[in-house]
Amino acid sequence: MALTNNYLKGVYETVLKRNPNEPEFQQAVLEVLESFEPVVEQRPELEEKGIIDRIVEPERMVMFRVPWVDDNGKVQVNRGFRVQYNSAIGPYKGGLRFHPSVCASVIKFLGFEQCFKNSLTGLPMGGGKGGSDFDPKGKSDAEIMRFCQSFITELQRHIGQFTDVPAGDIGVGGREIGYMYGQYKRLNNEAVGVLTGKGLSFGGSLARTEATGYGLCYYTKEMLAYKGTSFEGKTVVISGSGNVAIYAAQKATELGAKVVTMSDSAGFIYDPNGINLDVMKDIKEVRRARIKEYADLVPGSTYTAGARPWNTVCDIALPCATQNELDENDAKALIANGCKFVAEGANMPSTPEAVAQFQANGVFFGPAKAANAGGVATSGLEMSQNSLRLSWSFEEVDERLHDIMVNIFKCCVESAEKYGHKDNLVMGANIGGFEKIADAMLAQGIV
Numbered sequence: 481m482a483l484t485n486n487y488l489k490g491v492y493e494t495v496l497k498r499n500p501n502e503p504e505f506q507q508a509v510l511e512v513l514e515s516f517e518p519v520v521e522q523r524p525e526l527e528e529k530g531i532i533d534r535i536v537e538p539e540r541m542v543m544f545r546v547p548w549v550d551d552n553g554k555v556q557v558n559r560g561f562r563v564q565y566n567s568a569i570g571p572y573k574g575g576l577r578f579h580p581s582v583c584a585s586v587i588k589f590l591g592f593e594q595c596f597k598n599s600l601t602g603l604p605m606g607g608g609k610g611g612s613d614f615d616p617k618g619k620s621d622a623e624i625m626r627f628c629q630s631f632i633t634e635l636q637r638h639i640g641q642f643t644d645v646p647a648g649d650i651g652v653g654g655r656e657i658g659y660m661y662g663q664y665k666r667l668n669n670e671a672v673g674v675l676t677g678k679g680l681s682f683g684g685s686l687a688r689t690e691a692t693g694y695g696l697c698y699y700t701k702e703m704l705a706y707k708g709t710s711f712e713g714k715t716v717v718i719s720g721s722g723n724v725a726i727y728a729a730q731k732a733t734e735l736g737a738k739v740v741t742m743s744d745s746a747g748f749i750y751d752p753n754g755i756n757l758d759v760m761k762d763i764k765e766v767r768r769a770r771i772k773e774y775a776d777l778v779p780g781s782t783y784t785a786g787a788r789p790w791n792t793v794c795d796i797a798l799p800c801a802t803q804n805e806l807d808e809n810d811a812k813a814l815i816a817n818g819c820k821f822v823a824e825g826a827n828m829p830s831t832p833e834a835v836a837q838f839q840a841n842g843v844f845f846g847p848a849k850a851a852n853a854g855g856v857a858t859s860g861l862e863m864s865q866n867s868l869r870l871s872w873s874f875e876e877v878d879e880r881l882h883d884i885m886v887n888i889f890k891c892c893v894e895s896a897e898k899y900g901h902k903d904n905l906v907m908g909a910n911i912g913g914f915e916k917i918a919d920a921m922l923a924q925g926i927v
């Protein structure tokens with residue numbers, strides 16, 4: 481699909497000019513702008529007030545040096561980022577990613593997507609994202625602590641519970657959040673909900689660890705029900721083996737499916753009997769080892785190095801690893817192997833060509849900004865608990881999460897149908913998230 485609206489063409493040309501050599505950001509903007517064409521045609525005030533000119537430009541982007549000392553006493557220097565993308569509907573909210581691939585383009589694409597995702601939750605949260613090109617793999621706890629303390633020493637001057645509330649993402653789990661929260665508290669002399677994903681003993685929320693994976697399955701459950709079916713008896717392939725993948729596998733299994741694959745950056749495992757989550761959690765959450773060990777521990781399973789699981793026969797695919805992990809050829813392989821439903825657990829894991837293949841071949845496709853919104857939704861619920869000085873039960877948080885994901889799916893369906901694109905959940909998610917932000921920006925004037 482190519483842009484046909486002259487206003488949107490002009491906006492995208494400006495994005496390309498201002499953001500050269502940033503392919504991830506350009507890809508994210510183009511995909512969203514394509515969805516806005518019917519909205520712009522029906523709502524001329526969006527062009528008159530420059531809403532989309534403003535929405536593609538971050539309100540603020542911070543880049544900073546992060547010096548730290550390794551266990552050998554050598555000084556290391558990494559680069560830190562925070563994009564505060566849009567605050568029209570609330571304080572900036574979005575994760576921190578520690579991974580060698582982190583750069584301005586990746587952070588801006590993630591922050592841009594986060595705006596619409598947060599809007600879809602119905603909670604008052606704007607969009608932001610941050611991180612560093614620091615790689616936690618192979619580092620000692622002491623090295624990670626020193627890095628996190630240095631990182632937050634700079635970032636703390638830009639965030640706050642009513643300004644910008646970061647969370648975790650790839651490479652940033654409970655350990656890293658704990659170190660950063662401790663240093664923030666030390667520097668600011670206040671215990672407030674400035675970070676989410678905290679430990680349960682100091683303000684964290686039950687169900688946060690499970691939230692993105694569970695939310696993905698709740699959204700997928702609605703997709704399946706909409707088409708008159710369910711998880712019961714379905715075969716599911718999942719990529720990734722972090723929190724999202726593990727808890728998506730757990731919830732899909734609880735809902736009656738058989739999950740047969742998981743992966744890491746080195747390869748994937750296939751278990752025709754269904755993934756043994758106790759073994760998987762021990763490998764990835766306790767020992768932080770490579771996924772290939774699963775094949776040595778579970779009879780009947782196999783490990784394939786240097787490959788992703790998309791050639792596996794399945795009914796449902798849930799990509800939960802990283803951006804652009806599923807390309808056009810992978811999509812064709814899934815279609816050939818009988819896959820009828822795809823829902824994204826990672827951020828933008830499918831390339832535009834892959835999405836086009838799914839949509840052209842009758843695969844019901846749930847985009848990341850809707851399907852993986854469960855994590856940030858529960859982060860929003862953690863913010864609420866912190867403000868109230870309360871702690872809700874696991875069941876209460878899970879029930880609220882379930883209701884949010886049901887409402888997100890409903891919003892996607894209704895928004896797509898409203899503008900003549902029935903069952904196109906990509907259009908629905910983009911438009912549903914956008915219109916709430918656009919209305920807030922119109923109400924607040926030119927800011």
